[in-house]
Amino acid sequence: MSTSFPFVYPDQFTPNNPGWSTVGNIASWSPDATGRRFTFTFGQNNAYSLYIEVLGATAYRLRFTPVPGATYTTETSTAVVDRDLGISGLNVTSSQPNAQTLQINTGAITIQVGLAPFYVQVYRNGQLIHQDAPGQGVLYIPGQQVIAIMKTAPSGASYYGLGEKAGQDLQKNQFTFTFFNFDNFTYNGPSEGQPGPLNPTEPLYCSIPVLVEYDPTPSGAFSGSAFATGLFLDNCGQTFANVSANDYSNMDGKYYLGGLYNELDTYFFAGSVVPDILRQYTTLTGRAPMPPRYAFGFHQGAYGYFDRYKLAAAANSYRAARIPCDGLHIDVDFQDNYRTFTHSEMKFPNTKELFDDLHLIGFKMSTNITPIITTNVLNQAGEKAPYVQGDALKAANALIYNTRYESGEDPNLYQGGVNYGVNYGNNPYPYPPLQPNNQGQTPLTAPGNYPDFGLTNVREVWGQQYQDLIQNVGLDMIWQDMTCPAIDANLPPSQQYFKTFPQDLMMAQEEVDPTTGKVVATNYLPNAQLHNSYVNNLLHATWDGINALAPQRRNFIIARGGYAGMQRYAGLWTGDSASSWDFLNINIPEVLNLGMSGVPISGCDIGGFAKGSGSVGGTSVIGGTVVGGITNYELFTRWMQLGSFLPWYRNHYDGYNKQFQEAFAYGEPVPTNCRTYVELRYTMMQIYYDAMFEWTQTGLPICRPLFLNEPQDQGVYGNSNYYLDSQFFVGGDFLVAPMLFQAVTASPPISPTRDLYLPAGSNWYAFQNNQAPLLGAVQGGTVISYYADLNLVPTYVRAGAILPFQHLEQWVGELPANPLTINCYPGPDRWTDGQAYQLYQDDGITQNAETKGEYRISRIYQQTLTNNGTTRQVRIARVTDNYTPPSPFNYIGILGSITSAYQVTRDGTTLPNVGDPDSLESSTVDAWYWNQSLNIVFVKIFDNRTDTLVSASY
Numbered sequence: 001m002s003t004s005f006p007f008v009y010p011d012q013f014t015p016n017n018p019g020w021s022t023v024g025n026i027a028s029w030s031p032d033a034t035g036r037r038f039t040f041t042f043g044q045n046n047a048y049s050l051y052i053e054v055l056g057a058t059a060y061r062l063r064f065t066p067v068p069g070a071t072y073t074t075e076t077s078t079a080v081v082d083r084d085l086g087i088s089g090l091n092v093t094s095s096q097p098n099a100q101t102l103q104i105n106t107g108a109i110t111i112q113v114g115l116a117p118f119y120v121q122v123y124r125n126g127q128l129i130h131q132d133a134p135g136q137g138v139l140y141i142p143g144q145q146v147i148a149i150m151k152t153a154p155s156g157a158s159y160y161g162l163g164e165k166a167g168q169d170l171q172k173n174q175f176t177f178t179f180f181n182f183d184n185f186t187y188n189g190p191s192e193g194q195p196g197p198l199n200p201t202e203p204l205y206c207s208i209p210v211l212v213e214y215d216p217t218p219s220g221a222f223s224g225s226a227f228a229t230g231l232f233l234d235n236c237g238q239t240f241a242n243v244s245a246n247d248y249s250n251m252d253g254k255y256y257l258g259g260l261y262n263e264l265d266t267y268f269f270a271g272s273v274v275p276d277i278l279r280q281y282t283t284l285t286g287r288a289p290m291p292p293r294y295a296f297g298f299h300q301g302a303y304g305y306f307d308r309y310k311l312a313a314a315a316n317s318y319r320a321a322r323i324p325c326d327g328l329h330i331d332v333d334f335q336d337n338y339r340t341f342t343h344s345e346m347k348f349p350n351t352k353e354l355f356d357d358l359h360l361i362g363f364k365m366s367t368n369i370t371p372i373i374t375t376n377v378l379n380q381a382g383e384k385a386p387y388v389q390g391d392a393l394k395a396a397n398a399l400i401y402n403t404r405y406e407s408g409e410d411p412n413l414y415q416g417g418v419n420y421g422v423n424y425g426n427n428p429y430p431y432p433p434l435q436p437n438n439q440g441q442t443p444l445t446a447p448g449n450y451p452d453f454g455l456t457n458v459r460e461v462w463g464q465q466y467q468d469l470i471q472n473v474g475l476d477m478i479w480q481d482m483t484c485p486a487i488d489a490n491l492p493p494s495q496q497y498f499k500t501f502p503q504d505l506m507m508a509q510e511e512v513d514p515t516t517g518k519v520v521a522t523n524y525l526p527n528a529q530l531h532n533s534y535v536n537n538l539l540h541a542t543w544d545g546i547n548a549l550a551p552q553r554r555n556f557i558i559a560r561g562g563y564a565g566m567q568r569y570a571g572l573w574t575g576d577s578a579s580s581w582d583f584l585n586i587n588i589p590e591v592l593n594l595g596m597s598g599v600p601i602s603g604c605d606i607g608g609f610a611k612g613s614g615s616v617g618g619t620s621v622i623g624g625t626v627v628g629g630i631t632n633y634e635l636f637t638r639w640m641q642l643g644s645f646l647p648w649y650r651n652h653y654d655g656y657n658k659q660f661q662e663a664f665a666y667g668e669p670v671p672t673n674c675r676t677y678v679e680l681r682y683t684m685m686q687i688y689y690d691a692m693f694e695w696t697q698t699g700l701p702i703c704r705p706l707f708l709n710e711p712q713d714q715g716v717y718g719n720s721n722y723y724l725d726s727q728f729f730v731g732g733d734f735l736v737a738p739m740l741f742q743a744v745t746a747s748p749p750i751s752p753t754r755d756l757y758l759p760a761g762s763n764w765y766a767f768q769n770n771q772a773p774l775l776g777a778v779q780g781g782t783v784i785s786y787y788a789d790l791n792l793v794p795t796y797v798r799a800g801a802i803l804p805f806q807h808l809e810q811w812v813g814e815l816p817a818n819p820l821t822i823n824c825y826p827g828p829d830r831w832t833d834g835q836a837y838q839l840y841q842d843d844g845i846t847q848n849a850e851t852k853g854e855y856r857i858s859r860i861y862q863q864t865l866t867n868n869g870t871t872r873q874v875r876i877a878r879v880t881d882n883y884t885p886p887s888p889f890n891y892i893g894i895l896g897s898i899t900s901a902y903q904v905t906r907d908g909t910t911l912p913n914v915g916d917p918d919s920l921e922s923s924t925v926d927a928w929y930w931n932q933s934l935n936i937v938f939v940k941i942f943d944n945r946t947d948t949l950v951s952a953s954y
Contacts, residue, residue: 005503005528010176011247013240015148020139023118036092054092056085057108058270065263066140074511078536079565081286127224133254148258154222157215159243163208163597167200170589170725175200176245179207180238181532183486186578197582205561205575207532208597209233230269230277236533237261261529273711282598282699285565292554293844294326294812296688301329304655306427307347321664323675324682324810329366337380338446341465346380355474362811364476374448417447419488425621453537454508463545470549483535483561503528532563539569571601578612579631595701603648606639607631607661629658634745641793642738644677647702673791686804691731693840704729710759723757733801737794753787763799773935800827802837802860817887826896829863836861856883877947894937894952901930901937901954
């Protein structure tokens with residue numbers, strides 16, 4: 001870490017203190033030819049300028065460079081892909097009612113710009129919904145690049161988003177943050193106060209400085225209807241956010257976003273509710289196509305699957321234990337002497353054959369790729385071996401490490417590399433210079449150089465390096481690690497803490513003409529100014545590369561870091577967690593806020609990657625086997641249960657320090673209790689898939705905080721709201737309230753009982769998974785005390801919900817045809833398009849849906865009629881019909897207190913009652929039966945009509 005560009009703690013970034021300059025009075029302003037962009041000049045000799053550009057009816061951009069004479073003619077963002085947020089047909093008007101005020105009207109909002117002095121306020125239908133903090137607003141320090149924007153925080157507003165942040169509070173009021181991609185092992189990095197998973201002030205692996213505001217009951221100057229706003233600071237240097245946290249001065253009633261370098265490039269979004277903000281933000285920063293369906297399966301990884309025998313043992317044990325699993329993730333153990341893009345035929349002989357065999361039993365394979373080209377010329381046998389990848393990248397002018405410094409330091413004083421830990425003797429394979437690895441402690445390191453992904457040709461060459469792994473070995477997905485990038489650097493002891501690029505290392509940034517999209521210039525800037533964008537360029541390179549190498553299939557990347565816009569390329573896992581109840585507790589707010597920051601697929605390492613306070617016993621290596629360090633079985637079970645409802649579901653651990661962490665390796669009842677919820681994940685697969693498709697259309701995340709589905713319920717707001725922090729929805733109607741505390745293994749044991757809140761406005765049914773009759777509906781707005789032993793997670797379903805389930809598979813695609821059971825819960829009618837359930841179907845693995853439009857969208861409706869009894873009607877109507885699912889039929893489950901049923905029709909034709917489930921399954925025609933023990937009517941209908949109506953009378 002260079003002293004010229006030091007890491008700055010949040011309380012050392014002080015835009016609320018004297019010494020910062022404001023814009024002051026505007027000397028002149030003018031619109032451009034579009035009538036949407038307004039440039040303002042100010043300062044001595046009109047040296048400074050900023051502009052406000054309307055991007056849509058409810059969005060604008062404010063851009064300011066604290067450098068005299070800035071021209072704003074090019075773009076450099078790795079986050080933004082589409083600034084058209086509804087420009088077509090937009091009529092922007094402007095007027096100057098007096099000498100001090102300019103009003104820009106979009107038809108939906110009015111942007112009021114003060115001219116003497118400069119400030120910004122936003123009104124919607126005459127109601128104030130957003131404003132600069134009085135006397136502050138745009139802030140900068142002359143002669144430096146440091147910038148900030150200070151806003152007023154309405155007294156009743158709640159704040160969310162900010163990407164990957166620690167802490168157990170979903171709401172971010174009263175906290176301060178910094179964004180600096182950092183290899184924060186077990187969240188023990190630089191922070192204000194004691195570091196750890198409960199401290200939100202420390203930097204983590206992923207930086208997304210977008211803040212989402214919602215005020216359900218505006219008061220004071222903001223009085224009026226509920227409103228939502230969003231503010232995104234597109235700045236890839238170290239940035240900061242403070243939401244009314246008095247960590248260095250009085251910030252009551254204010255919040256800010258700011259950065260040490262670059263521009264103040266902010267985007268503002270307005271709406272009635274938070275989904276309005278997410279739609280605009282994910283349009284701006286992009287959405288990905290549908291991932292492969294297997295991405296939503298259960299995955300297992302380990303640092304320590306160091307040969308084919310350990311890997312195959314894990315795979316076969318999962319199949320033997322009948323615990324469904326789709327993904328196997330092999331860490332850098334897979335490499336030939338820790339050289340990127342290689343695979344070891346010593347440790348994994350006949351690798352292609354091995355992968356082919358694992359594919360036959362349903363596994364999809366991944367390995368760890370770090371952004372380093374190692375300079376180790378020796379292969380695993382200790383022989384010099386050609387390293388084609390390194391040579392290719394060097395030829396592409398790729399290496400920045402040890403080559404370019406702003407400070408002019410001797411590059412030989414700084415050796416790059418990566419540290420993969422220590423082999424204590426469990427891994428018997430040699431590590432050159434061929435010292436046997438069973439002698440105690442062998443450092444596992446790789447010296448090397450890092451590509452400059454800011455260059456287009458480097459990204460192209462990097463992507464080509466996956467050819468052997470993808471086309472020859474048979475790799476299915478990419479695990480992108482050490483993305484900060486994480487550096488094992490030869491730094492002074494005082495700087496070892498900040499294990500990343502030296503901030504004065506010069507890196508490329510390409511300037512793009514916004515009109516043509518072509519690169520018009522390449523600048524070299526210190527890493528300090530580009531730090532957080534490094535990973536976006538890396539993910540971009542990998543994404544383009546693997547799609548070029550495997551264009552017919554859907555590819556997938558799971559990454560350990562990112563910046564705004566990363567969702568276009570990858571999902572995110574939240575870094576090197578430890579086995580502790582604290583890490584379990586932060587899991588929900590962390591994933592939910594990532595969802596509100598544009599990242600739909602995220603999760604943590606189930607059970608914790610590293611040892612922690614929830615690990616049992618010390619670790620030793622006995623006879624070449626790791627012994628001890630096992631995650632407490634209650635903690636592990638609760639984590640497996642929680643993870644089964646989150647978008648990314650992977651158990652991953654450090655096998656050099658933990659004996660095991662696979663569910664099958666524990667004694668009973670752990671495998672059984674875990675199996676129950678892994679199986680539930682697989683039967684609910686269509687619900688996750690449908691929610692993911694909804695994200696591709698709207699930006700609404702898969703897993704949602706309570707208020708996202710229930711914005712009118714005042715019971716789902718407030719800092720440290722236990723229910724808000726510990727419950728969430730999967731999609732729109734499935735409510736989960738996991739157990740997050742130690743109970744049965746506590747000393748002394750306590751009751752595994754938690755309170756949960758059922759949101760107001762709906763009735764709720766305890767989820768029975770069609771294994772028992774529905775209990776009576778519980779009115780919303782109710783708090784329930786729920787006893788949940790280790791075999792149970794409290795889950796509820798909204799009355800009136802429509803939820804498609806499927807048959808259990810041990811892996812996605814095991815069954816050639818897997819019919820759906822569309823469970824329809826009693827409750828309010830859903831008989832209009834806005835209420836209908838949207839079912840999305842495609843083949844789940846090829847790119848045909850994206851490239852050829854081969855998919856089906858159906859809307860499912862239900863209503864209840866009462867006339868001489870009760871009739872439930874379920875309508876299934878195809879909206880887009882360019883794909884035929886493999887299953888020739890589906891089931892409808894009509895749930896409720898159905899004590900008898902006497903008739904079922906389809907499109908007016910009476911269907912036969914076949915009397916029992918076996919007969920229904922074997923029926924070759926539409927048919928039904930009433931399950932007396934469950935009080936459910938099950939109807940089998942063949943998939944042969946584009947619009948069909950099923951009526952059940954009881």
